[in-house]
Amino acid sequence: MSRAIWRGSLRLGRHRVPVKLYSAVEDRTVHFRLLHIKDRAPVEQRIVRKDTGEEVSKEDRRKALPVSRERAVILRPGELTELEPPASRDIDLCRFVARDALSDQWYDRPYYLGPDGNSAAYFALVEALARTDSIGIARWVMRKKRYVGALLLQDGYLVMSTLRRADQVLSFSGIEPAKSAKPKADELKLAEQLVSSIAEDFDPTAWHNEYRQRVCALIDAKARGKKLEPVKPKRRAARGDLAANLRASIAAAREKRVA
Amino acid sequence: MPERARKANGNGHERAAAAVRAFWSGTISFGLVSIPVDLYAAIRPRRKSMKLVDEEGNPLGRRYVCSKEGKALDNDDLVRGYEIDSGKLVVIDDEEFDSMAPEVSRDIELRSFVPFEQIPPIYYNRPYFLAPAGRSSKAYHLLSAAMERSGRVAIGSFVMRGREYLVAILSENGVLRAETLRYADEIRVPKAVGLPKRAKANAKLVGALLKEIKTLRKDRLDLAELEDREAEALQTLALEKERKHQDVIEQYGLEEEAPEGGAQVVDLMDVLRKSLSKRASVASAERALADSSSRSPARSHRKRNGNGAQRDRTKTTRNRSRLKQSSRSELQKLASELHIAGRSKMDKPALVNAILRAG
Numbered sequence: 329m330s331r332a333i334w335r336g337s338l339r340l341g342r343h344r345v346p347v348k349l350y351s352a353v354e355d356r357t358v359h360f361r362l363l364h365i366k367d368r369a370p371v372e373q374r375i376v377r378k379d380t381g382e383e384v385s386k387e388d389r390r391k392a393l394p395v396s397r398e399r400a401v402i403l404r405p406g407e408l409t410e411l412e413p414p415a416s417r418d419i420d421l422c423r424f425v426a427r428d429a430l431s432d433q434w435y436d437r438p439y440y441l442g443p444d445g446n447s448a449a450y451f452a453l454v455e456a457l458a459r460t461d462s463i464g465i466a467r468w469v470m471r472k473k474r475y476v477g478a479l480l481l482q483d484g485y486l487v488m489s490t491l492r493r494a495d496q497v498l499s500f501s502g503i504e505p506a507k508s509a510k511p512k513a514d515e516l517k518l519a520e521q522l523v524s525s526i527a528e529d530f531d532p533t534a535w536h537n538e539y540r541q542r543v544c545a546l547i548d549a550k551a552r553g554k555k556l557e558p559v560k561p562k563r564r565a566a567r568g569d570l571a572a573n574l575r576a577s578i579a580a581a582r583e584k585r586v587a
Numbered sequence: 588m589p590e591r592a593r594k595a596n597g598n599g600h601e602r603a604a605a606a607v608r609a610f611w612s613g614t615i616s617f618g619l620v621s622i623p624v625d626l627y628a629a630i631r632p633r634r635k636s637m638k639l640v641d642e643e644g645n646p647l648g649r650r651y652v653c654s655k656e657g658k659a660l661d662n663d664d665l666v667r668g669y670e671i672d673s674g675k676l677v678v679i680d681d682e683e684f685d686s687m688a689p690e691v692s693r694d695i696e697l698r699s700f701v702p703f704e705q706i707p708p709i710y711y712n713r714p715y716f717l718a719p720a721g722r723s724s725k726a727y728h729l730l731s732a733a734m735e736r737s738g739r740v741a742i743g744s745f746v747m748r749g750r751e752y753l754v755a756i757l758s759e760n761g762v763l764r765a766e767t768l769r770y771a772d773e774i775r776v777p778k779a780v781g782l783p784k785r786a787k788a789n790a791k792l793v794g795a796l797l798k799e800i801k802t803l804r805k806d807r808l809d810l811a812e813l814e815d816r817e818a819e820a821l822q823t824l825a826l827e828k829e830r831k832h833q834d835v836i837e838q839y840g841l842e843e844e845a846p847e848g849g850a851q852v853v854d855l856m857d858v859l860r861k862s863l864s865k866r867a868s869v870a871s872a873e874r875a876l877a878d879s880s881s882r883s884p885a886r887s888h889r890k891r892n893g894n895g896a897q898r899d900r901t902k903t904t905r906n907r908s909r910l911k912q913s914s915r916s917e918l919q920k921l922a923s924e925l926h927i928a929g930r931s932k933m934d935k936p937a938l939v940n941a942i943l944r945a946g
Contacts, residue, residue, distance in 0.1 A: 329781035341799035343792075350780045352709055356773050357750070360667035361676070362651065368678060369655035371665060377641060378648045381659065384641050391637040392644065392836055393825040397934045401825040402644060402834035403637070411820050423812055424804040428704070431759070432766045433629055434813070435711040440775070442782045448789050455788040456796035462804060465812055474817050482709050484785050485777045489708055493815035495871050496630045498716075498855065500762050504864050511729040519733035522618050523700045527739060530705035532753075532771035535744065539751035542687040543679075547669045550677045558686035570620060570726060577618020 334470055335444055338453065338479070340421045345453050346444035347419070349470075352487060353438060358543055413469045419488075421479065423465040430463070430478060433497045441479075441486040450486070457481055465491075518574035525581040609853050611747045612720055613693045615756065615763075617730050623721035624695075626747075627855055629714035629764060631871070635818035644836035688746040695754065695765075697741040700734070706755055710768040716855065717756070717763040718862045731758040742768075762863070910939045918942065 332348035362371040374383050391408070392400040443450035457464070457479070464479035466488065477488045511519070542559065549556045611626040639647040651660045667684075668676035719727035734740060740757040753768040829835055859867040910918065918938040922930035927941045 330775065330779070340796060341802075343796060343799065350775070350782075352775050352780075353769065354773050354775055356770070358669065360669050360679070362665050363668045363676065363678065364653040364655070364660060365664050365666045367653065367655050368666075368668065368676065369653050370668075371651045371660060372654050374650045374652050375639065375647050376650045378646045381650065384647055388641055389647060390640050390642060390644075392640045393635070393637050393821055395822075395825050395829050396937045396940075398838055398937075399829065400638060400640070400644070400836045401828045402640060402836065403821065403824060403828075404834070407824060411817075411824065413817075422803065423808070424800045425808045426806060429806075429808045430708075432708070432711045432755075432757075433714045433764075435708045438709040440777060440780050440782060442780065447783055447786055449792065451786045452788040452792040452796055454785075455793045456800055459793075459797060460800050460804065462800065464800075464803075465808065467812075476813055478708070480708060482707055483777055485782055487709055491813060492630055493633060493818070494810045494813045495634055495815055495818070496632070498629055498631065498869055498871055500716075500760050500859065501868050501870070504866060505724065505728045505761065506864070509724045509728050511725060511732055515729055516732055516736075519617075519729050520737055523733050523737045523739060526697075526699050527737075528699040528701055530701040530742070532710065532768075532774075535742070535753050535770060537751050537753070537770050537772075538744075539688050539746050543684070546679065546683060546687060547671070547677050550679070551671050551675070559688065570729070573619040577620065581618065 332442070332444075333439075336417045336419045336468060336470070337444075338419045338421060338441075338466070340453070340464075343449065345449040346446070347441040347450065347486070348444045349488070350440040350442060352440045352482075356537070356540065358540060358547075412472045413474050415472070416469050419466050419468040419477075421464045421466050424460065424462045425465065427461055427463055427480070430491070431497075433499075434491045435478065436490040436492050438482075438487050438489040440482075441488055454481060454484060454486060457486070515571055515574065518571060518578065522574055522578050522581065525578050609858075610715065611745075613695060613745060615695045615697060615717070615730070615743075617697050617726070617741070620726050620729075622726045622730060623719065624717040624727070624763070625720045625858070626765065627716045627718065627853070627858065629716045633815055633818055635815065635821050637821075640836065644834075684749055688751070695743045695745040695756070697743045697756065699742050700737065700739040701742055701755075702738060703740045703755070703757060706740075706768065709774060712752075712767040712769050715765045715767070716859075717765055718858050720862070724862060727763065728761070731761055731763055734758040735761075762859070910942060911935075 330350050332350055334349040336347060336349065338345040338347055363369065364371055375386075375389060376383050390402045390404065392402045394400045441450075458481055466477045466479055468475050468477070476491045476493070478491055480487050480489065546556050608628050609625060610628065613624065613626070615622040615624055641647060651665060652658065653660055653664075666678055666680055668678045670676055717727075730741075734756075735758045740755045742753070742755055744751055744753050746752070753770055755766045755768055757764050757766065856867065856869045859869065910921075913921075915935050915938065918935060919930060921942055922933070922938055927933075927938075930938065930941065933941060
C-alpha cells in the first residue's frame with residue numbers, strides 16, 4: 329500500500345470524479361554519498377558567490393530570470409508569491425484526443441489515480457475512456473504549481489502523466505539523406521528481414537538493469553572484504569560490407585531462434 | 588498561434604533554435620552492423636528555470652566542502668560511498684565503476700524489434716536524438732528506413748554516466764530518437780499501490796461521460812493547450828521590470844556557466860545539417876505548428892478575411908524567421924540603420940528582438 333501524495337477531483341463537464349494521486353514510479357537508483365577522497369568524510373554543499381567563493385546564506389539568495397544572453401532580472405520573493413496560481417483541488421479535463429496524438433517526447437512523470445471514496449464514478453470514467461480509445465488533456469494546480477497532464481489507462485486504472493510544455497519539445501523537418509547515403513533496395517530488403525527476424529512483443533519483464541545489479545554486487549562484496557572480478561568486455565562487431573553483415577546477422581538470428 | 592504564446596515568444600528571451608546538450612557517443616549495433624552515433628537531448632529545459640544570485644545580482648554556485656576540514660573541494664577530491672546497514676561506508680572509486688561496465692558503455696545493442704504502441708507511456712522516461720557520427724551515414728539511414736517501413740521500434744540498453752538505460756529507438760521523419768524507458772521494477776503495479784478491485788461501471792453514468800468526452804474530442808491536439816503559462820507569466824514580469832530598469836543584472840554572463848555534468852551545449856540544427864541533411868530544420872513543437880499553419884490553405888483563407896492584427900502577426904513570424912537566418916553582421920547593419928541603441932553589445936537573438944520591436 330502506498331500513501332496518496334495528493335487528493336483532487338477530475339472535472340468533466342458537470343461531472344466530478346474524486347481521486348487520489350499515487351506515484352507510479354519507484355526509485356531504484358543506488359544512491360551514493362559524496363566523500364572527500366583524503367579522509368572519507370562526507371561532503372557538504374554550500375552556496376557561494378562564484379567570483380569570491382564567499383558563502384551566501386539562504387535569506388540573501390535571490391532568483392533571477394535570464395531575459396537575454398547577458399541580462400537577467402531578479403524576481404523578488406514577494407513578486408513570485410503574487411504569481412502563484414490560486415489553490416484548487418480541481419483537475420480540469422479540457423480536451424480529449426486520440427491515443428497516438430502525443431509522441432513519447434511529451435510524457436514526463438506518471439501517477440496512478442485511485443478513487444477517493446465512491447468508486448462508481450471512477451470506474452465509469454475508466455470505461456468511457458476505454459470505449460473512446462482516447463486520452464484526456466488536463467490542467468491542475470498542485471502545491472502552488474501548474475501542471476498539464478495526459479489522462480490515460482494502464483491495466484484498467486487511470487494514470488495521469490504530467491506533460492512537458494510546447495516550448496520544450498523539439499522536432500525536425502527537411503531531412504532527406506544525401507544520394508550517396510541512401511540505402512540501396514537490396515540492403516533495405518535485408519535490413520527489413522533482420523528486423524522481422526528479431527521481431528517480438530514488448531515484454532518489459534525480460535529486461536533487467538544489469539549494471540545496477542553489478543554495482544549492488546560490488547558493494548556487497550566490498551562490504552564483506554571481498555573482490556569482484558571485472559566484467560569481461562563483449563566481442564566487437566564484425567567489420568565489412570553492409571549487405572554481408574546483414575546477411576550474417578539474419579543467419580545468426582535464425583540460429584538463435586531455432587536453438 | 589494564440590496571442591498569449593505569440594506575445595511571449597515575440598518579447599521574451601529568444602532562445603537559440605535548438606541549443607541542447609550533447610550527452611554520449613557510442614555505437615548502435617544492429618546485428619553485425621555498427622552505427623556510430625551521438626546522443627543529444629530532445630527536450631529543452633522550461634523557460635522558467637531561474638538562476639541563483641545574491642541581492643546585488645552576483646551569480647551563485649554550489650561548492651563542495653569537506654565536513655571535517657571545512658575545505659573547499661574540487662571534483663578530483665571526491666569519491667562515492669555507499670552507506671550499508673551497519674552505518675559503515677563502502678567506498679567505490681571511478682575505476683571500479685568503470686570495471687562494472689566495460690565496453691557495453693559504448694554500445695547500444697538492439698536486441699528486439701517491437702510494435703511501438705505496445706510500450707505503455709508510463710514507461711517513457713526521457714527522449715534523445717541520435718545523429719550519425721561516423722564518416723558514412725548510410726547504415727543510420729538504413730536502420731531508420733527499415734524501422735519506418737516495419738512500423739516497429741528497437742529495444743536495447745546502454746550505460747551512460749554510471750547508469751544503465753533501457754531504451755526504445757524509433758525513427759521519425761528520418762531521424763532516430765532514443766526514448767529511455769523505465770525498467771519494469773521501477774513501475775508500480777496497481778495492486779501494490781493499493782488500488783481497489785475493478786468494479787462494474789454504472790451504464791448510465793458511462794453514457795453521460797461518453798457524451799462529455801465526445802464534445803471535447805478532437806483528432807489533433809491544439810498545442811496552445813500545452814503552452815507554458817507559468818513561464819510566460821514569469822517572462823512577462825521579468826520583461827516589465829527590465830523596461831522599468833528594476834533589478835536588472837547586466838553582463839550576467841550566461842555563456843560562461845559550466846554546463847551541468849560537463850555536457851557540451853551545441854546547436855542541434857548545426858549538428859543535423861552537417862551529419863544528416865543540409866535542409867534539416869529544428870523547431871519546438873509550438874513553433875513547428877505555427878510555421879506549418881501559416882503555410883496551410885486554411886490559414887491563408889482566414890488571413891484574407893481576417894483582421895489586420897492577425898495579418899501583422901503573421902508578417903512578424905516571417906520576418907523573425909528571415910532575420911534569424913541572417914548573420915550577426917547583417918543584423919548589426921540593419922540595427923544601425925534603425926538607430927537601435929546598444930546594438931554593438933547585442934547578440935543575435937537580442938538583435939532580432941530589437942529589430943522586430945523597432946520595425
